[in-house]
Amino acid sequence: xNSMINDSSSATxxxxxxxxxxxxxxxxxAGFITEIEMTGLPPGLDEDTIRALSAxxxxxxWMTEWRLEAYRHWLTMAKPDWAKLNIDPIDYxxxxxxxxxxxxxxxxxxxxxxxxxxxxxxxxxxxxRAALAGVAVDAVFDSVSVGTTFRKQLxxxxxxxxxxxxxxREYPEIVQKYLGSVVxxxxxxxAALNSAVFSDGSFVFIPKGxxxxxxxxxxxxxxxxxxxxxxxxxxxAEEGAHVSYLEGxxxxxxxxxxxxxxxxxxxxxxxxxxxxxxxQNWYPGDENGVGGIYNFVTKRGDCRGDDSKxxxxxxxxxxxxxxxxxxxxxxxxxxxxxxxxxxxxxHFQQADTGTKxxxxxxxxxxxxxxxGISAGKSSNSYRGLVKMEKGAExxxxxxxxxxxxxxxxxxxxxxxYMEVKNPTAIVEHEATTSKISDDQMFYxxxxxxxxxxxxxxxxxxxxxxxxxxxxxxxxxxAKKLLEVSLEGAVG
Amino acid sequence: MLKIExxxxxxxxxxxxxxxxxxxxxxxxHAIMGPNGAGKSTLGNVLxxxxxxEVTAGTVSYNGVDLLTMAPEARxxxxxxxxxxxxxxxxxVNNTYFLRAAxxxxxxxxxxxxxxxxxxxxxxxxxxxxxxxxxxxxxxxxNEGFSGGxxxxxxxFQMAVLEPQLAILDETDSGLDIDxxxxxxxxVNTLRSPERAFLMITHYQRLLDYVVPDFVHVLANGRIVESxxxxxxxxxxxxxxxxxxxxxxx
Numbered sequence: 160x161n162s163m164i165n166d167s168s169s170a171t172x173x174x175x176x177x178x179x180x181x182x183x184x185x186x187x188x189a190g191f192i193t194e195i196e197m198t199g200l201p202p203g204l205d206e207d208t209i210r211a212l213s214a215x216x217x218x219x220x221w222m223t224e225w226r227l228e229a230y231r232h233w234l235t236m237a238k239p240d241w242a243k244l245n246i247d248p249i250d251y252x253x254x255x256x257x258x259x260x261x262x263x264x265x266x267x268x269x270x271x272x273x274x275x276x277x278x279x280x281x282x283x284x285x286x287x288r289a290a291l292a293g294v295a296v297d298a299v300f301d302s303v304s305v306g307t308t309f310r311k312q313l314x315x316x317x318x319x320x321x322x323x324x325x326x327x328r329e330y331p332e333i334v335q336k337y338l339g340s341v342v343x344x345x346x347x348x349x350a351a352l353n354s355a356v357f358s359d360g361s362f363v364f365i366p367k368g369x370x371x372x373x374x375x376x377x378x379x380x381x382x383x384x385x386x387x388x389x390x391x392x393x394x395x396a397e398e399g400a401h402v403s404y405l406e407g408x409x410x411x412x413x414x415x416x417x418x419x420x421x422x423x424x425x426x427x428x429x430x431x432x433x434x435x436x437x438x439q440n441w442y443p444g445d446e447n448g449v450g451g452i453y454n455f456v457t458k459r460g461d462c463r464g465d466d467s468k469x470x471x472x473x474x475x476x477x478x479x480x481x482x483x484x485x486x487x488x489x490x491x492x493x494x495x496x497x498x499x500x501x502x503x504x505x506h507f508q509q510a511d512t513g514t515k516x517x518x519x520x521x522x523x524x525x526x527x528x529x530x531g532i533s534a535g536k537s538s539n540s541y542r543g544l545v546k547m548e549k550g551a552e553x554x555x556x557x558x559x560x561x562x563x564x565x566x567x568x569x570x571x572x573x574x575x576y577m578e579v580k581n582p583t584a585i586v587e588h589e590a591t592t593s594k595i596s597d598d599q600m601f602y603x604x605x606x607x608x609x610x611x612x613x614x615x616x617x618x619x620x621x622x623x624x625x626x627x628x629x630x631x632x633x634x635x636x637a638k639k640l641l642e643v644s645l646e647g648a649v650g
Numbered sequence: 651m652l653k654i655e656x657x658x659x660x661x662x663x664x665x666x667x668x669x670x671x672x673x674x675x676x677x678x679x680h681a682i683m684g685p686n687g688a689g690k691s692t693l694g695n696v697l698x699x700x701x702x703x704e705v706t707a708g709t710v711s712y713n714g715v716d717l718l719t720m721a722p723e724a725r726x727x728x729x730x731x732x733x734x735x736x737x738x739x740x741x742x743v744n745n746t747y748f749l750r751a752a753x754x755x756x757x758x759x760x761x762x763x764x765x766x767x768x769x770x771x772x773x774x775x776x777x778x779x780x781x782x783x784x785x786x787x788x789x790x791x792x793n794e795g796f797s798g799g800x801x802x803x804x805x806x807f808q809m810a811v812l813e814p815q816l817a818i819l820d821e822t823d824s825g826l827d828i829d830x831x832x833x834x835x836x837x838v839n840t841l842r843s844p845e846r847a848f849l850m851i852t853h854y855q856r857l858l859d860y861v862v863p864d865f866v867h868v869l870a871n872g873r874i875v876e877s878x879x880x881x882x883x884x885x886x887x888x889x890x891x892x893x894x895x896x897x898x899x900x
Binding site: 596597598599601602603604605606607608609610612616617619620621622623624 | 698699700701702721722723725726727731732734736737738739740741742743748749751752753755756759791792808812
């Protein structure tokens with residue numbers, strides 16, 4: 160048995176040039192609040208809350224029982240403390256577990272204009288007539304989905320794309336078969352909580368042999384105060400099916416921390432491919448570290464069939480705290496898992512993010528490219544596990560993990576774990592830590608490029624490997640987002 | 651165009667330039683030669699505004715304005731170009747993209763219209779041809795993985811696109827083999843014009859075989875100790891800097 164645990168290599172930025180970063184407050188353009196009549200459950204969590212939640216959503220009995228079982232398990236669990244994060248205690252009784260706009264629309268035409276306006280401001284096309292981008296959207300506002308576009312075109316192709324609540328009612332046999340099959344209810348503290356109280360999310364089912372005719376996307380928006388968002392997303396690609404799915408997230412500026420605890424499960428059967436891209440821009444808190452979203456997410460894909468492939472791409476710029484490790488279980492022979500990540504932290508943001516690649520099948524391959532950018536007083540950690548189980552004959556992993564530091568008060572840390580139980584498996588790990596050097600800055604400036612533009616350019620170059628994995632429109636958005644997020648990092 | 655008077659400058663608390671004076675007019679090519687540590691590169695860095703170089707006395711006037719109070723990017727927009735002794739790598743940033751961003755930033759600062767990608771590409775193709783540089787260079791990241799010669803040629807190519815009024819070449823010839831040297835020299839010669847001035851900082855005489863300067867200055871111990879025409883460079887080659895006598899020692 161070959162087993163190796165490679166512990167922390169960490170670095171703290173040093174940039175003598177003192178023209179860095181005392182925060183001109185970054186601009187968070189999605190920070191507005193929508194005034195809309197809401198209905199919901201009062202704060203607090205017990206079995207009655209869960210029954211009430213399940214009843215509001217007209218769920219079948221089995222779903223209520225599933226939730227209660229998860230809740231009982233959660234009560235026995237302790238919150239994980241191994242991440243390099245300082246988290247103020249969370250009062251789970253102070254959170255409301257359900258908030259929804261009062262008027263529930265039957266179709267997109269009935270959606271409250273205030274809501275449509277909200278998504279308009281965020282640049283998300285909800286009206287099919289206006290949706291020239293050709294991307295089907297499911298919009299989740301606080302705890303409920305407010306509309307899914309292009310349903311007819313998708314249905315014609317045999318693709319099911321709707322909110323999770325709807326899927327539980329309409330497609331119970333598929334949901335029952337796959338829900339919790341990748342992330343079991345008791346997987347971890349936050350996954351158990353999510354399983355008990357999850358509100359809404361997206362459901363995607365691509366039947367055998369179908370290539371989804373368009374990009375699917377879900378736009379998550381937290382609006383209500385003192386409300387947690389517990390999204391639950393399930394994507395199943397049957398044999399030979401292909402799908403590309405995007406998710407975006409924003410929230411208003413509020414002084415209190417808000418909780419977002421999501422679970423996303425992906426299942427790829429034989430020869431199926433799932434590409435899952437995230438641009439996460441939850442409110443990060445202000446320049447003094449007040450407010451912001453606590454983002455605790457369990458995302459896992461299961462390459463259940465041979466020759467299947469799951470690819471996670473994430474651009475994480477938001478949230479006060481990010482705890483997130485999108486993973487792939489490489490069960491099928493020759494299955495492929497990929498993880499491309501850009502995580503940017505500024506001011507007092509903390510991120511502990513990375514991936515797990517669990518190789519079970521023969522000749523499985525995984526690739527990890529992680530780019531961490533730290534500015535201000537933030538802390539940014541990569542944590543990744545590569546596990547080669549006994550049966551992972553000839554399996555390969557390549558990991559590249561780069562950190563870029565801007566300013567001298569931030570930190571970047573790398574925690575790679577490797578467990579290799581098959582002698583024919585090959586694991587490669589490369590890591591670098593660099594800072595934007597004075598030389599690079601001067602070179603740009605001597606050519607006429609102003610400081611902030613130079614920083615954007617250098618950061619963009621640093622992230623290039625990840626950006627090119629994103630669908631075109633998202634890549635443009637991601638680049639802009641980084642620019643905005645770095646405002647005031649220099650100057 | 652450029653008037654340097656009694657310039658004193660310190661780096662890390664140590665005085666490097668000790669009363670340097672120099673005047674450069676449009677259309678002229680000046681070579682600055684001198685031994686290691688004389689302050690040659692410091693002069694280039696002070697003129698282009700690098701951090702960490704503290705001017706303690708003296709003035710630098712460029713087209714009648716005080717150059718020393720301007721930010722590096724403002725100097726670039728005003729037409730000052732420094733060809734780096736050690737060009738810097740910027741991983742992942744495309745060479746063409748970088749150059750277009752630079753040119754448009756300069757144009758914007760001067761109140762000129764920015765070039766769109768078609769106009770820019772046309773300009774680049776034109777300059778590539780003149781400089782005899784392969785366009786393969788364009789598709790790579792800025793200086794990343796470039797050989798020493800490629801880096802220096804890229805500097806000259808940037809100069810050709812940016813069309814500065816005052817070009818400062820900081821040891822552009824160092825580390826080049828004879829073919830690369832000839833190419834760089836040819837690039838510089840192509841760009842010589844009555845409106846443009848060159849300040850060539852160099853350690854060796856050999857560049858001056860290919861780019862013939864109007865003036866040669868010897869920089870030693872932080873000031874210009876001797877000025878002359880091209881023959882001065884040949885004299886230095888023969889006798890070395892040690893043969894300069896009283897001026898250098900003072």
